[in-house]
Amino acid sequence: MLDSDTLCFDMYGTLCDTTSVSETLSAELDLPAGFVADVDALWRQTQLRYAQQVALMDDYVTFRTVTERALAYALDYYNLDPDRSARERILASYDHLEPYPDAVDALGRLGDDRTLAVLSNGNPEMLETLAENAGLAPHLDELVSADEVATFKPDPAVYRNAADRLDRDLGDCVLVSSNAWDVAGAASAGMATAWVNRAREPAETVGGDADIAVESLSHLADSLS
Numbered sequence: 001m002l003d004s005d006t007l008c009f010d011m012y013g014t015l016c017d018t019t020s021v022s023e024t025l026s027a028e029l030d031l032p033a034g035f036v037a038d039v040d041a042l043w044r045q046t047q048l049r050y051a052q053q054v055a056l057m058d059d060y061v062t063f064r065t066v067t068e069r070a071l072a073y074a075l076d077y078y079n080l081d082p083d084r085s086a087r088e089r090i091l092a093s094y095d096h097l098e099p100y101p102d103a104v105d106a107l108g109r110l111g112d113d114r115t116l117a118v119l120s121n122g123n124p125e126m127l128e129t130l131a132e133n134a135g136l137a138p139h140l141d142e143l144v145s146a147d148e149v150a151t152f153k154p155d156p157a158v159y160r161n162a163a164d165r166l167d168r169d170l171g172d173c174v175l176v177s178s179n180a181w182d183v184a185g186a187a188s189a190g191m192a193t194a195w196v197n198r199a200r201e202p203a204e205t206v207g208g209d210a211d212i213a214v215e216s217l218s219h220l221a222d223s224l225s
Contacts (some may be wrong), residue, residue, distance in 0.1 A: 002192055002211055002224060004089055006168050007110060008119035008144065011127060013195055016097035016134055018044050024093035028086045039074050046070035051121055057211055060150040062123040067162040072177035094126065099134040107139035108215035110224060117142040119162045119175060121152045142166060154185020176220065181205045
């Protein structure tokens with residue numbers, strides 16, 4: 001059982017469902033559902049890969065730029081060429097991601113006697129907009145962005161900065177993430193971790209181990225209540 005009054009939630013894929021961009025992709029590209037799912041998956045995979053690449057290359061750009069460049073790659077890969085306006089509408093779908101069905105309730109249950117923060121690669125403007133649009137903002141005490149240290153998770157600097165921002169020791173903060181690589185990175189840096197393993201994936205074999213693993217945010221709230 002984790003005993004901490006400070007929970008740091010990943011935003012993309014943990015509180016909000018990145019696959020909800022599919023609705024906009026479908027409307028703008030007019031493609032079959034299976035094709036849209038492929039474009040969506042490649043966009044997300046490339047977004048994560050580009051974030052880690054620019055961090056390793058010490059060539060920082062914001063997560064908004066990473067997301068835009070990853071979209072361009074995914075469209076090029078599938079030989080799709082929507083006009084500029086359509087591309088902007090697709091990119092803007094990241095400001096309107098759907099929260100997972102249990103996200104708001106879980107935050108409400110967990111926030112009574114804890115500090116709840118977002119710890120995300122998203123730059124501040126992205127996080128503020130999405131938190132408001134998804135109805136998460138009233139339940140969050142802080143939004144902590146990797147942009148503050150000009151790199152991306154799983155760089156240890158991101159997790160250390162969150163602890164500094166929240167005025168806590170690193171080990172007294174809990175990262176809550178559905179991304180196994182994020183959990184492994186936070187644990188390696190010295191942060192406590194809760195893995196929301198919705199897909200029932202195997203744990204990473206590099207980095208640290210999760211302190212607890214649950215199947216949903218609801219199960220996390222149950223475990224920590």
